[in-house]
Amino acid sequence: xxxxxxxxxxxxxxxxxxxxxxxxxxxxxxxxxxxxxxxxxxxxxxxxxxxxxxxxxxxxxxxxxxxxxxxxxxxxxxxxxxxxxxxxxxxxxxxxxxxxxxxxxxxxxxxxxxxxxxxxxxxxxxxxxxxxxxxxxxxxxxxxxxxxxxxxxxxxxxxxxxxxxxxxxxxxxxxxxxxxxxxxxxxxxxxxxxxxxxxxxxxxxxxxxxxxxxxxxxxxxxxxxxxxxxxxxxxxxxxxxxxxxxxxxxxxxxxxxxxxxxxxxxxxxxxxxxxxxxxxxxxxxxxxxxxxxxxxxxxxxxxxxxxxxxxxxxxxxxxxxxxxxxxxxxxxxxxxxxxxxxxxxxxxxxxxxx
Amino acid sequence: xxxxxxxxxxxxxxxxxxxxxxxxxxxxxxxxxxxxxxxxxxxxxxxxxxxxxxxxxxxxxxxxxxxxxxxxxxxxxxxxxxxxxxxxxxxxxxxxxxxxxxxxxxxxxxxxxxxxxxxxxxxxxxxxxxxxxxxxxxxxxxxxxxxxxxxxxxxxxxxxxxxxxxxxxxxxxxxxxxxxxxxxxxxxxxxxxxxxxxxxxxxxxxxxxxxxxxxxxxxxxxxxxxxxxxxxxxxxxxxxxxxxxxxxxxxxxxxxxxxxxxxxxxxxxxxxxxxxxxxxxxxxxxxxxxxxxxxxxxxxxxxxxxxxxxxxxxxxxxxxxxxxxxxxxxxx
Amino acid sequence: xxxxxxxxxxxxxxxxxxxxxxxxxxxxxxxxxxxxxxxxxxxxxxxxxxxxxxxxxxxxxxxxxxxxxxxxxxxxxxxxxxxxxxxxxxxxxxxxxxxxxxxxxxxxxxxxxxxxxxxxxxxxxxxxxxxxxxxxxxxxxxxxxxxxxxxxxxxxxxxxxxxxxxxxxxxxxxxxxxxxxxxxxxxxxxxxxxxxxxxxxxxxxxxxxxxxxxxxxxxxxxxxxxxxxxxxxxxxxxxxxxxxxxxxxxxxxxxxxxxxxxxxxxxxxxxxxxxxxxxxxxxxxxxxxxxxxxxxxxxxxxx
Ligand SMILES: Nc1ncnc2c1ncn2[C@@H]1O[C@H](COP(=O)(O)OP(=O)(O)OP(=O)(O)O)[C@@H](O)[C@H]1O
Ligand SMILES: [Mg+2]
Numbered sequence: 001x002x003x004x005x006x007x008x009x010x011x012x013x014x015x016x017x018x019x020x021x022x023x024x025x026x027x028x029x030x031x032x033x034x035x036x037x038x039x040x041x042x043x044x045x046x047x048x049x050x051x052x053x054x055x056x057x058x059x060x061x062x063x064x065x066x067x068x069x070x071x072x073x074x075x076x077x078x079x080x081x082x083x084x085x086x087x088x089x090x091x092x093x094x095x096x097x098x099x100x101x102x103x104x105x106x107x108x109x110x111x112x113x114x115x116x117x118x119x120x121x122x123x124x125x126x127x128x129x130x131x132x133x134x135x136x137x138x139x140x141x142x143x144x145x146x147x148x149x150x151x152x153x154x155x156x157x158x159x160x161x162x163x164x165x166x167x168x169x170x171x172x173x174x175x176x177x178x179x180x181x182x183x184x185x186x187x188x189x190x191x192x193x194x195x196x197x198x199x200x201x202x203x204x205x206x207x208x209x210x211x212x213x214x215x216x217x218x219x220x221x222x223x224x225x226x227x228x229x230x231x232x233x234x235x236x237x238x239x240x241x242x243x244x245x246x247x248x249x250x251x252x253x254x255x256x257x258x259x260x261x262x263x264x265x266x267x268x269x270x271x272x273x274x275x276x277x278x279x280x281x282x283x284x285x286x287x288x289x290x291x292x293x294x295x296x297x298x299x300x301x302x303x304x305x306x307x308x309x310x311x312x313x314x315x316x317x318x319x320x321x322x323x324x325x326x327x328x329x330x331x332x333x334x335x336x337x338x339x340x341x342x343x344x345x346x347x348x349x350x351x352x353x354x
Numbered sequence: 355x356x357x358x359x360x361x362x363x364x365x366x367x368x369x370x371x372x373x374x375x376x377x378x379x380x381x382x383x384x385x386x387x388x389x390x391x392x393x394x395x396x397x398x399x400x401x402x403x404x405x406x407x408x409x410x411x412x413x414x415x416x417x418x419x420x421x422x423x424x425x426x427x428x429x430x431x432x433x434x435x436x437x438x439x440x441x442x443x444x445x446x447x448x449x450x451x452x453x454x455x456x457x458x459x460x461x462x463x464x465x466x467x468x469x470x471x472x473x474x475x476x477x478x479x480x481x482x483x484x485x486x487x488x489x490x491x492x493x494x495x496x497x498x499x500x501x502x503x504x505x506x507x508x509x510x511x512x513x514x515x516x517x518x519x520x521x522x523x524x525x526x527x528x529x530x531x532x533x534x535x536x537x538x539x540x541x542x543x544x545x546x547x548x549x550x551x552x553x554x555x556x557x558x559x560x561x562x563x564x565x566x567x568x569x570x571x572x573x574x575x576x577x578x579x580x581x582x583x584x585x586x587x588x589x590x591x592x593x594x595x596x597x598x599x600x601x602x603x604x605x606x607x608x609x610x611x612x613x614x615x616x617x618x619x620x621x622x623x624x625x626x627x628x629x630x631x632x633x634x635x636x637x638x639x640x641x642x643x644x645x646x647x648x649x650x651x652x653x654x655x656x657x658x659x660x661x662x663x664x665x666x667x668x669x670x671x672x673x674x675x676x677x678x679x680x681x682x683x684x685x686x
Numbered sequence: 687x688x689x690x691x692x693x694x695x696x697x698x699x700x701x702x703x704x705x706x707x708x709x710x711x712x713x714x715x716x717x718x719x720x721x722x723x724x725x726x727x728x729x730x731x732x733x734x735x736x737x738x739x740x741x742x743x744x745x746x747x748x749x750x751x752x753x754x755x756x757x758x759x760x761x762x763x764x765x766x767x768x769x770x771x772x773x774x775x776x777x778x779x780x781x782x783x784x785x786x787x788x789x790x791x792x793x794x795x796x797x798x799x800x801x802x803x804x805x806x807x808x809x810x811x812x813x814x815x816x817x818x819x820x821x822x823x824x825x826x827x828x829x830x831x832x833x834x835x836x837x838x839x840x841x842x843x844x845x846x847x848x849x850x851x852x853x854x855x856x857x858x859x860x861x862x863x864x865x866x867x868x869x870x871x872x873x874x875x876x877x878x879x880x881x882x883x884x885x886x887x888x889x890x891x892x893x894x895x896x897x898x899x900x901x902x903x904x905x906x907x908x909x910x911x912x913x914x915x916x917x918x919x920x921x922x923x924x925x926x927x928x929x930x931x932x933x934x935x936x937x938x939x940x941x942x943x944x945x946x947x948x949x950x951x952x953x954x955x956x957x958x959x960x961x962x963x964x965x966x967x968x969x970x971x972x973x974x975x976x977x978x979x980x981x982x983x984x985x986x987x988x989x
Contacts (some may be wrong), residue, residue: 045574052472055464056481059548062541063484066491069499124383127376141380146388149663150595151390152602154635155658159390161645162397198383219817222777223830223898224807228372233829238820256492258605263642291494292603298498299610306502314496319413320490328483 067317074314077307083315087293099312102293105186106255106319108282109265109289112190113197113254118247120194121201126231128202129209149199157263164188164264178302187283189264193206196257197250203295204246208239245330252323255316265292359479391666394659400480400649404436407529408657414439417615421641424650434649440634442617447633448533449618450607451600454539459593461540462547463582469548470555489545497609500538505529505610513628521625530612533627538606543596550595554580554588598665603634611636634661704960725754728936729906736778736789744770746788747962751906753936756928758951762983766960767940768814771908774938775809776802792906800981806927810899811908813986815915816891818883818898823875825854826883826894827862830901833855857942861901869897869929870923877943889920900935907931909939913946925950944984948972956980 038049085098124141131136148156165183212235220230236243266286288296290312295301297309402410420438427435469481509529518527560580566576582589592601612630615637620626632640645651729751736744744766749756751774759767769778776797778784790797797805818826862879866872871893875886883894890911899907909928913921928937928950941947947954947968954971956964956979964971964980975981 038457041572041574047574048574048578049472052464052468055461056468056473056477058461059465059488060480060484063487066495066499067487070495071962089832120379120383123376123379127373127380131373134517135378137381137384142383144384146669147387148383148668150598150602150669152604152661152665154602154604154634154638155394155662156390156654158638158658159394162393173512187949191585215815215817218780219813219819219895220829221780222775222806222813222903223812224803224805225829226369226803228369233371233832234819234821247741252490256490259639262639262663263645293500294494295605295609298494298609299501300497300613309498310502313498316492317495320492321487324483324490324507329485330397354498 003220005057027109059185065320067321070310070314070317074317076331077185077313078311081310082311087288099290099293099308099315101287102290102312103315105261105265105287106289106291106316108186108287109190109193109261110251110254112186114247114251114281116191116194117197117250118140118243121198121246121250122205122236125202125205126236126295129206130227130231130235138350145199145202148195153192153196153257153259154263156195157189158190159258160260160264161191182267184264184286185284186265186287189260190283192260192264193257196253196260197247200250200253201243201246204242204249205239207240209235211242212238241330244328248327248330251325255289255319255323258295261289261292262295265289273347289321317347358604364622375563391662392429392663393534394655398656400434401436401438401653404434405438409535410438410440411444412439413445413617417442421650421653424653425641425644425647427549427647427649428592431648436653438653438656440657442615443632443634443637445617446532446611446615446631447601450536450539450611450631450633451597453536453672454543454600455593455597457536458540458544458547458596459589460543462551462592463589465544466548466551466555467577467582468553470581483603485545488499488541489499489549491542491607493542493603493606494609495546496538496542497606500534500606500610504534504538508534508628517625517628521622521629523539523554523618524532525614525627527536527625528612529628530610531628531630532618534610535607535631536558538610539600540605542606545595547589547592549586550592554585554592558584594668599616601661601664601668602635603631603633604639607631607636608639613640693759696796701874725752726786727751728753730789730791731770731774732789732791734770734773734786734790736766736773736787737785738769738781739783743960744773744957745960747957749864749962749965751936751938752953753905753934754932755952756932756937756939756950758939758941758947758954759957760944760947760954760983761957761963762959763942764959765957767957768910770957771910771938773985774906774908775806775811777806777811781918806906807902809908810902810904812892812895812899812910814911816895818891818894820882820884822880823866823886824862824879825867827898827901828855828858830865830898831858831861864982865897865901866894868900868927869893870927871897889916890924892916892920893924893927894937896924900931904935906936906938909937911940911942914942921946944972956983958983 038046041049082098083103084100086100087097087102124145128138128142160185163183164185164187216234216238217230220234221227225233265288294309294313294316297303297305297312299306303309358432371531417438417440423435423437427433441504465481469478474480506529512533513527513529521527532671555577562584563576565579566580567573571579611632614630615632618631619628622629638654638657638661641650645654706779727750731747731749731751734744734747735742747770749757761767769784772781773786774790774797778786779802784940791844792800792805792808805900819829821829857894863872863876866875871890872903874890875881875894883891886894892915896909896912912926913924925946931937932952939947939950951968952962952964954964954968955962956971956977964975966976968975971980972984975984
């Protein structure tokens with residue numbers, strides 16, 4: 001078929017087939033992208049086109065719906081006082097206090113989780129990207145990280161219970177009067193939470209490292225620098241935005257997780273310290289977070305106070321949205337759409353790219 | 355023979371130390387994963403063993419009643435009750451996940467095509483934060499909206515009195531169930547599929563699509579026949595990851611699945627959509643407060659082990675998906 | 687043929703010494719004797735062959751590198767100039783699969799017997815493409831000045847963990863300024879030493895890379911087509927720079943620009959398909975080549 005170049009303004013010499021005509025053979029158009037008019041497509045193709053629009057609009061509608069509902073409900077039930085009052089056990093929604101403790105719990109847990117996940121994640125990523133020897137071990141570690149990424153948080157929480165309920169780790173959690181170790185504490189929950197963030201930090205860091213051209217490393221070696229110095233002084237400083245966005249995504253995961261909190265933190269109403277030393281006792285003690293507060297106050301939980309649940313969920317969503325904005329900021333200008341949501345491992349499935 | 359001065363040797367070892375330290379951290383993470391696999395299984399083993407291993411997965415009786423019996427088992431370890439036939443949980447898991455993934459696949463591929471090819475610039479710019487937002491909303495918020503808004507609405511508008519009566523001898527329909535659960539689950543897993551698919555589609559070399567367009571093939575067909583086909587491994591990988599995520603979702607399903615375990619009966623026709631579901635992960639959450647009962651905790655660990663193995667198997671499956679690419683001579 | 691693909695750096699290995707490939711029977715060209723008294727031989731490349739995997743891309747090259755003069759490597763694209771140059775400061779070792787046969791000595795010592803970071807501080811390299819680090823102009827130069835944690839050439843810094851301290855800006859400033867001045871960049875950037883180096887122009891970036899390479903006072907400077915990305919004015923600046931530096935530093939420059947080779951070099955080595963075809967003083971090679979292939983290349987018959 002001969003390609004006849006046609007300016008965008010040139011009138012189509014061909015009569016447009018009407019939609020009902022439904023040609024049996026696809027009408028071949030000798031036009032490039034952006035020049036063919038959709039009305040001349042075969043019916044099936046036009047249906048596909050419309051479905052695409054519908055799908056895109058549906059996503060927008062869903063997001064808008066969620067945000068709108070939470071705003072309307074949140075604003076109608078949220079009083080500033082709720083943010084500053086301790087919760088209290090009560091049957092009535094008006095008597096059950098605010099959610100100061102859950103907010104503190106969320107912040108504390110996120111801090112612990114990230115404090116663990118960020119350094120470990122960066123270390124693992126650097127080893128995987130810059131050293132990776134022996135190669136077989138590196139591959140095993142890679143698949144290990146992938147498994148953590150895929151492991152449901154319920155399972156992680158259960159595993160955490162097994163670890164921290166060991167008598168030898170009793171100093172990290174609460175102990176009953178009889179000496180039984182519950183294995184529930186901020187420390188235990190934070191440690192498991194760090195696993196949620198770990199794969200995100202690892203993949204963001206590796207992605208950053210992969211984008212640094214090899215000649216940058218060579219330039220540093222040529223100045224007589226060791227690999228370690230090159231990593232510390234050249235590579236890591238230049239991928240700081242990637243690390244930051246991985247960490248922020250990780251914070252989002254931690255803030256949003258419920259299963260680990262209800263299983264490993266105990267979801268008690270207040271932050272309940274354990275043992276004498278002030279700071280340490282909170283870490284060893286139990287508590288709740290916004291997610292567990294919402295869960296327990298939903299119809300499925302024990303509190304069943306939907307208004308409180310809405311208000312807390314609104315605060316939670318605001319936190320998530322704020323983190324989201326930070327991530328969008330950090331990853332603007334990245335070559336990839338939604339960089340961070342898809343780890344570098346996924347490039348394995350798009351190998352034709354390079 | 356290499357000759358180093360004393361300090362030069364030390365310098366080498368400093369370099370080596372950095373590598374060893376980083377390697378040690380990585381190995382520790384790996385060891386942790388292995389330990390997780392092993393210990394969860396060890397803890398779960400009595401539950402499988404007492405049910406005749408494979409029979410654990412079989413149908414037979416009401417799971418809630420069986421679990422109640424386990425919770426109430428006598429304190430003497432010799433008389434622990436373990437009887438469980440977990441089929442209803444497995445079946446519900448498969449159904450909710452399957453529906454969510456299939457619907458999600460359609461929605462995500464269509465919207466990815468839209469984003470890559472058809473969306474006007476302004477829409478494109480809106481859609482990135484939209485998908486990011488959907489990916490970031492915590493599952494408990496999805497669950498809350500589901501149980502407080504969607505479930506009552508379905509109960510009022512979609513389930514007729516007659517439909518409720520028709521199954522009232524086995525189950526109460528209140529709106530919570532398969533339909534809500536799998537739809538919300540779909541919304542939760544769509545973002546990751548969209549993200550992967552969009553990146554895969556836009557990574558298809560321009561020359562390939564231009565080659566197709568130069569033959570006079572319209573944009574839709576070019577997209578469908580060339581880009582989507584090329585990106586198929588990535589799309590499948592996305593679906594596999596999404597499946598893993600769906601299998602592990604507990605909180606949202608515990609909220610909107612209806613509060614009892616019930617094997618959805620497809621023979622009920624459309625009514626089946628409204629029957630309650632409780633997948634494995636949600637069951638674990640539901641009974642979290644009884645963990646101090648030893649046989650129950652072992653039973654729950656068995657469920658956790660099944661979930662863990664399925665997600666791990668999915669990773670392997672995703673691995674094998676990329677194999678066909680080798681025939682293009684592509685280095686992976 | 688474009689520039690060779692840059693492979694990912696996988697491991698930094700000890701050099702593998704293997705048997706050299708069969709030589710084609712032609713005796714290795716004998717290097718000329720030193721010209722003047724101030725010219726001293728610093729490095730010697732003896733029967734060096736280099737391979738990527740099992741493909742030999744440099745065969746049996748023997749050359750002297752002398753302080754007080756400039757050696758230019760010329761030859762068609764893909765003839766192995768970059769590879770040879772990179773092997774001189776053991777940068778080939780960061781490429782997986784690269785092997786070397788033959789000896790390279792610095793002041794009589796085989797370079798693979800020297801500690802690699804110390805060696806690279808003595809033999810600096812500037813690359814074809816300017817590659818400043820994503821840091822400020824000042825930090826780029828200061829980076830080269832900062833000692834490695836331990837060891838290195840400077841024995842004063844061997845104070846163990848406690849003796850290690852990051853040198854502050856005040857201490858480094860004079861040396862940084864001096865390096866920038868030697869590279870002829872200082873006047874242009876003195877107002878914005880703290881600006882990101884990536885915002886400089888290409889020519890400025892390349893001179894920054896030269897300043898960086900000069901900062902640690904190297905004894906040998908390797909330049910791989912330093913002017914290929916530059917305009918005539920920057921090129922002239924760099925050529926002047928090279929003639930100034932030749933007094934104190936042994937310089938090896940790879941260039942495709944024969945005029946440039948003629949202008950700056952005292953000796954010229956012509957390589958073709960991995961072999962050293964001719965080596966001689968630049969007057970001799972350009973005016974009176976001994977080999978047919980050299981004559982053809984210089985008169986533009988190929989390459
Ligand atoms: N990292 C590498 N891996 C494998 N082969 C390589 C690598 N680098 C270069 N080569 C090959 O070695 C040969 C010599 O390359 P080299 O870069 O040394 O040539 P050159 O003389 O510098 O060329 P140019 O003038 O274009 O820079 C080429 O055939 C090239 O394909
Ligand atoms: Mg070259």
